[in-house]
Amino acid sequence: MALPSGLLGPLDPASDRAVFRQIADQLREAIAKGRLGEGEKLPSESELVEHYGVSRMTVRNSLSVLQGEGLVVSEHGKGVFVRLRPPLRRLASDRFARRHREQGKSAFTVEAEAAGVRSEVDSLEVGEEKPSADVAARLGSSRKVLVRRRRYLVDGRPVEFAASYLPLDIVRGTAITEPNPGPGGIYARLEESGHRLDRFDEEIRSRMPTPREARTLQLASGVPVFHLVRTAYDTEGRAVEVCDTLMAADAFVLSYQLPAQ
Incomplete structure (x- = not known):
């Protein structure tokens, strides 16, 4: 033929x-x-x-x-x-805008809605543990933290796995310790508890996944990952969360708007 x-x-x-x-x-x-x-x-x-x-x-x-x-x-x-092209456009300058939290939407939900895809979270784990040396350095404390681990799916396909580490003294007694923290996610709850967010610092690297990471995200051979570590700071300058995120590189476009002055 x-x-x-x-x-x-x-x-x-x-x-x-x-x-x-x-x-x-x-x-x-x-x-x-x-x-x-x-x-x-x-x-x-x-x-x-x-x-x-x-x-x-x-x-x-x-x-x-x-x-x-x-x-x-x-x-x-x-x-x-x-292979299908990336369905999600990650708008770094907009994804954590306060207006999204006030509308009861998480950053991932906003991106999924913009792409016209169905999003969901599975493999959710919430518990307390001692932070790694890197997380402790970013938080400025080696005390136990609350950890929230979850996997994000788009149209049933795993695309991201994230672990958030938060100081116990600011999350005890809040919905952040619950599997579902409520509308707007953990950032909305942090602000409700008096920790108004001021900025987010992010570091992004591209690499090949470990065998375990490839299984978690169900990656095909040859597909790399974005490894992103984000630290959230409140208006007092305190680090209130470290989020360690692994993203399937074939599922995202990273988009930035940068001022010229």
Whole structure:
């Protein structure tokens, strides 16, 4: 069966680049230029074998390259598909705006609504523990903290896992210690208890996930993560929360608006 005209070209017999890499290059270009769109099925192994005149193993090696880059996903019995683009735009300059809390919305809920997707939280754990050295340094205390761990899903797919560490002396007796802290989330409850938020400091790194992290977020091979650590400060300059977040890099676009002066 012939492929659509212009989708893929011929191999270059004079190239010193391995044949399977040439095929991967052409498929990658077709994805980048939109000839193969998001969620679209790639030509089958048989079609690629016929088009290029190569062995099935060569084709499989080419597809493995693209899977390792996180560009495509394989569905057993169905074929190989172009991975969907990031559905969530993370607006760093807006996501923690007070107006969202006053409307009873968390930052993640606001982003999901803007993207037109369904959001939910699972794997929720709330408890007390001794903080790590890094968290203690950020909070300015090595005393026990309240920890809130949760996983965020978009349309049923895990995209983010976060752990918030909060000083016990400011959260005892508040809804922050409950599984559901109420409308607006923990930041709304912090402000209600007298800790009006002043600023958030964030650090973001990109890396490959550990095997455990890949299982938690159900990541395909080759998909990296954003590792974000945020510290929230109140108007008195006290650190009132450290949030350690792991985000599937293929599920987010990080968007920033920066003043020019």
